[in-house]
Amino acid sequence: MRRSELSYRHIDWTIVLCYLLLIFFGWINIYASSYSEAASGIFDLSTKAGMQFLWIGVSLCVATALIFVINPRWYMSTTWLLYLGVLVLLMAVLVFGKEVNGSKSWFSLGRISFQPSELSKITTSLALATVMSHYNFRISRPSDLFKILGLLAIPAGLIMLEPEIGTILVYVGFVFVLYREGLTGWFLFLMGMVILLFILTLKFSPFVSMLVILGTFGIIRGLHARQPLFFIVGYTLAVLLLAFLPKLLTLPSLTFLAEMGCDTVMLILMLGFCLYWFIRMLHRKERKTRWIFLGLVFCLVLTFSVELIFDKVLQPHHQARIENLLGIREDPHGIGYNVNQSMIAIGSGGFAGKGFLEGTQTKFKFVPEQSTDFIFCTVGEEWGFLGSLGLLAVFFTLIARILVTAERQKEANIRIYGYCVAAILFMHVLINIGMTIGLMPVIGIPLPFISYGGSSLLTFTLLLFMYVRLDLERWRR
Amino acid sequence: MAKDQYKQHLLTLGMGVFFLIILIRLFNIQIIDTQYKVTADNNALRYITKYPVRGRILDRNGLVLVDNAYSYDIQVTPYDVKPFDTLALCRIFNLNPEDVHATFAEYRKYRTRIGFQSKTFLKQVTQDQYSHFLEMSHHFPGFTAVPRTIRSYPYNAGGNLLGYVSEVDANYLKKHPEYQSGDYAGKTGLELLCEEELRGEKGYNIYLRNVHNRIQDSYREGEFDKPAVAGRDVRTTIDAELQQYGEYLMQNKVGSIVAIEPSTGEILSMVSSPGIHVSILAEIGKHYGDIASDPFKPMFNRAVMSPQPPGSVFKLVNALIGLQDGVVSTHTEHRCNDGFRASGIRVGCHTHPSPVDFRESIMMSCNAYYCELFRDILHNSAHDSIQAAFTHWRELVQSFGFGKKLGSDFPAEQSGYVPDASLYNRVYGRRGWSALSVISLSIGQGELGCTPLHLANLGAILANRGHYYIPHILKATDSTGLDPKYTEPVHTLVDPKHFEPVIDGMYRAVNSPPGSGATGRLAAADSLSICGKTGTSQNPHGDDHSVFVCFAPRENPKIAVAVYIENAGAGGSWAAPTAGLMVEKYLNREISENKKWIEDRLVQANLLEKARPKKKP
Structure with missing residues (x-):
């Protein structure tokens, strides 16, 4: 391929426009969030808005360079070097890093500080693209799947040691890329089940989780049977009946069972059911239902390890945040304080918002981290539902456009990289906004292109514009 | 993988x-749910800041050095103010009506910015004014009295040491964005040093207003209120009684006292005189003009900020270096003919028996002896040039902590000064100088600058026979540990075995019988075996500075004291008795009857005028 064949006419202006809209909108919201009576101008470098302006300038230069100067071959061919380099940084940060809010994830060089975990998102995406585009790569083959999981697990493990939970969750987003590249949809389903069971068990009890498991697997089992209706009706009836188990146990004649507890009784019933299924399966040699059976057992085991995972693996402040989110523990002054204030700020915005610089909640500094992680509060308060809708629309357009163009790539590695970019952006938006409106636990993670912070803006710019440049490759003749 | 394209959709x-x-969710909380409608449009809510109680400052024994007392600020919500009797208000608070009009003109000018917020109208009104205002408050809608804590001081332990708290100004806010206008912060001394611990955390109450802007109710029964978190108490190493006694002795004198516990480096007291009396510390703003124009600069903490020539107490350092270098032995004797003479140079001395040996040279503070000794140090054949010898000497001097910041936790510590060879190379040329050119250094004069903290540290080094702990003022508590640098001994470059003869000289300087020529006899206290050294520092501004460094008891010392009194005269007559009383006060907790006359003499002496800074022509 000769360089002269590249045509810049085809730059994807939708993506670029979305990007420009987002950074501009972010910048004025940072100005508003740190605005005070005695504020100086928006360009004043001693203010956050001024610094962000400087970083926007740097980012635009980097974006331009990525498109016109830097040949993609430079980073596509050195992917492994970059990947390893970032791993070294991730290890170094554990030793030399600065501890901020309990996680040791920042390098600080004078006034500038950055997180290697941010860079790792880019290098991991590149590495995934390289490995998965290999001509004889099949994700359905266990050895290939494990290769991919290892590729993800090494940086994720190092980040776990910091620990930087937000980035870990972003890594979870890569599962969408794997799904697109051939991973079975059952995997996504199982992940959804894991989250659902986790929430149900914590919020209610293992009993409720087991009811849900039984119902769900009944439906799945039914869909694979010759007479679906029979199975579905049967399982539904069983679930309905079992739902009365707690009531049943209050009967005087059953006190010996009640002493064991509702959860245990249900577990015994479920184990009996599993045993019956297992024996039947051996007998009839049904291959199809084997996987469903394994899924069911997995879900049961998970349900009873939720408590253990929650108590032993998670740190106390994460436990508190999750409990607060699920409404298990009300604590509006402590853990719940941030979310409460953030929701008040957003909620007070109403339909059309209070107007630029008119927000009172953010101005009185009731919302913490209001120019970084909680920047969406300013958006919600000053621009209202309309502004929030607009912002989400821009994010949606950006991510959907990346997916559409990715699907059109001739080269598999560019498509995979595109999916990675989309997944990363999506997870960030989902977690960040979800947290400010009380849908997600509080996890420190920036809103792409909007949140204050030079290193985060620069990383997202790199991530996105590497794709914009790679996208041009499909117009080569 | 075209078949996978459905996955994109x-x-x-x-x-x-x-x-x-x-x-x-957004639609729900922004449009449907009214619970989050906290808006400025209807001004339904009013936030009232709750200020935290500032932490107390305690002495080493748990006595309270700085406490809190209540005071009242008068706040005004301009929006709620109705026309009122300005003169009546002015009568209560003793105000000038024009000022009040001007203030309100300002509120009108910025009314859009102020909105429904409250402004502080008057700060820290007296109890009388407060109760008077309370009776009349229904005449002044929009004005409220807000309780606020101010500092109170059970001991007169100097303003310089404790420092003061004042409202943050624009400049401060710029450097500390975490503060807001109206907050108070420690500005000097311990209040500054421990600002983080003492400060606490602000809270607020949220109230609902009705359409007439009256506060009606707590918003959602206080669910979103945030309580203020009180600041933590701070434990210092200061001994409150001793500190107060030091200030008592130093009244009407210019200078300072520093006392250190040698075995830990804990600062027992730090007096700087004249200081700020604690009675004005709480409301320092009102007295700022007087303080700033005071010629004696009461804000200036002499104990750590005023490097001066140490005078003869520095002979201790040269004596130790002489022994270390082997240029003098404890049997060396020198004659003194009213001083030291060599090639046209003469350093005078006072009258005392002659010749003197090593111990007697310290006991009687013979200048000639140290000129000889210092010449031997610098003209030592072990070094091939005067520069090398001088650099060696300087290195040893610096190992005593001189000429550098000791690294204490107390703010604004000064480093002092020890000259180096290059200075004399510049002044005299490389070959142009000898020991005789710098002979003043032998007796602690010339280009030397030591703070009283340095001198007290010297006392601690002698008490410990060769090492010191970095002096510090914060005491470790159960919750806060001490920086390890304060618990590691710092060793001087002089071998511990050389200290005993020097200490013997110091002991004799204080405890010898009358008529023996000992210089520090006024410091003596029965059975306390104080070891000390006088200094009489000449200076071009007036009478000599009176200096004394000591520690006690001789074995297993408990306290080291340095006293520096400016322009008072001989070290033996002013600084020595002051230090002696400090030691006695600390070790015995009281002053024996037979020394009361010394105490009276010191307290009654007014040496201020001798030290008054000359007006520049």
């Missing part, structure tokens, strides 16, 4: 679902 759809969930 599925993923886009999935993303759409998640975004839709977010939108539904």
Whole structure:
């Protein structure tokens, strides 16, 4: 391929426009969030808005360079070097890093500080693209799947040691890329089940989780049977009946069972059911239902390890945040304080918002981290539902456009990289906004292109514009 | 993998679902649910800041050095003010009506910015004014009295040491964005040093207003209120009684006292005189003009900020270096003919028996002896040039902590000064100088600058026979540990075995019988075996500075004291008795009857005028 064949006419202006809209909108919201009576101008470098302006300038230069100067071959061919380099940084940060809010994830060089975990998102995406585009790569083959999981697990493990939970969750987003590249949809389903069971068990009890498991697997089992209706009706009836188990146990004649507890009784019933299924399966040699059976057992085991995972693996402040989110523990002054204030700020915005610089909640500094992680509060308060809708629309357009163009790539590695970019952006938006409106636990993670912070803006710019440049490759003749 | 393309649509759809969930939630909290309608449009809510109680400052024994007392600020919400009797208000608070009009003109000018907020109208009104105002308050709608804590001081332990708290100004806010206008912060001394611990955390109450802007109710029964968190108490190493006694002795004198516990480096007291009396510390703003124009600069903490020539107490350092270098032995004797003479140079001395040996040279503070000794140090054949010898000497001097910041936790510590060879190379040329050119250094004069903290540290080094702990003023508590640098001994470059003869000289300087020529006899206290050294520092501004460094008891010392009194005269007549009383006060907790006359003499002496800074012509 000769360089002269590249045509810049085809730059994807939708993506670029979305990007420009987002950074501009972010910048004025940072100005508003740190605005005070005695504020100086928006360009004043001693203010956050001024610094962000400087970083926007740097980012635009980097974006331009990525498109016109830097040949993609430079980073596509050195992917492994970059990947390893970032791993070294991730290890170094554990030793030399600065501890901020309990996680040791920042390098600080004078006034500038950055997180290697941010860079790792880019290098991991590149590495995934390289490995998965290999001509004889099949994700359905266990050895290939494990290769991919290892590729993800090494940086994720190092980040776990910091620990930087937000980035870990972003890594979870890569599962969408794997799904697109051939991973079975059952995997996504199982992940959804894991989250659902986790929430149900914590919020209610293992009993409720087991009811849900039984119902769900009944439906799945039914869909694979010759007479679906029979199975579905049967399982539904069983679930309905079992739902009365707690009531049943209050009967005087059953006190010996009640002493064991509702959860245990249900577990015994479920184990009996599993045993019956297992024996039947051996007998009839049904291959199809084997996987469903394994899924069911997995879900049961998970349900009873939720408590253990929650108590032993998670740190106390994460436990508190999750409990607060699920409404298990009300604590509006402590853990719940941030979310409460953030929701008040957003909620007070109403339909059309209070107007630029008119927000009172953010101005009185009731919302913490209001120019970084909680920047969406300013958006919600000053621009209202309309502004929030607009912002989400821009994010949606950006991510959907990346997916559409990715699907059109001739080269598999560019498509995979595109999916990675989309997944990363999506997870960030989902977690960040979800947290400010009380849908997600509080996890420190920036809103792409909007949140204050030079290193985060620069990383997202790199991530996105590497794709914009790679996208041009499909117009080569 | 074209067959996988349906997955793209599925993923886009999935993303759409998640975004839709977010939108539904936003729609719910922004439009449907009224619970979050905390808006400035209807001004339904009013935030009232709750100020935290500032932490107390305790002495080493748990006595309270700085406490809190209540005071009242008068706040005004301009929006709620109705026309009122300005003169009546002025009568209560003793104000000038024009000032009040001007203030309100300002509120009108910025009314859009102020909105419904409250402004502080008057700060720290007296109890009388407060109760008077309370009776009349229904005449002044919009004005409220807000309780606030101010500092109170059970001991007169100097303003310089404790420092003061004042409202943050624009400049401070710029450097400390975490503060807000109206907050108070420690500005000097311990209040500054321990600002983080003492400060506490502000809270607020949220109240609902009705349409007439009256506060009605707590918003959602206080669910979103935030309580103020009181600041933590700070434990210092200061001994309150001793500190107060030191200030008592130093009244009407210019200078300072520093006392250190040698075995730990803990600062027992730090007096700087004249200081700021604690009675004005709480409301320092009102007295700022007087303080700033005081010629004696009461804000200036002499104990750590005023490097001066140490005078003869520095002979201790040269004596130790002489022994270390082997240029003098404890049997060396020198004659003194009213001083030292060599090639046209003469350093005078006072009258005392002659010749003197090593111990007697310290006991009687013979200048000639140290000129000889210092010449031997610098003209030592072990070094091939005067520069090398001088650099060696300087290195040893610096190992005593001189000429550098000791690294104490007390703010604004000065480093002092020890000259180096290059200075004399510049002044006299490389070959142009000898020991005789710098002979003043032998007796602690010339280009030397030591703070009283340095000198007290010298006392601690002698008490410990060769090492010191970095002096510090914060005491470790159960919750806060001490920086390890304060618990590691710092060793001087002089071998511990050389200290005993020097200490013997110091002991004799204080405890010899009358008529023996000992210089520090006024410091003596029965059975306390004080070891000390006088200094009489000449200076061009007036009478000599009176200096004394000591420690006690001789074995297993408990306290080291340095006293520096400016322009008072001989070290033996002013600084020595002051230090002696400090030691006695600390070790015995009281002054024996037979020394009361010394105490009276010191307290009654007014040496201020001798030290008054000359007006520049």
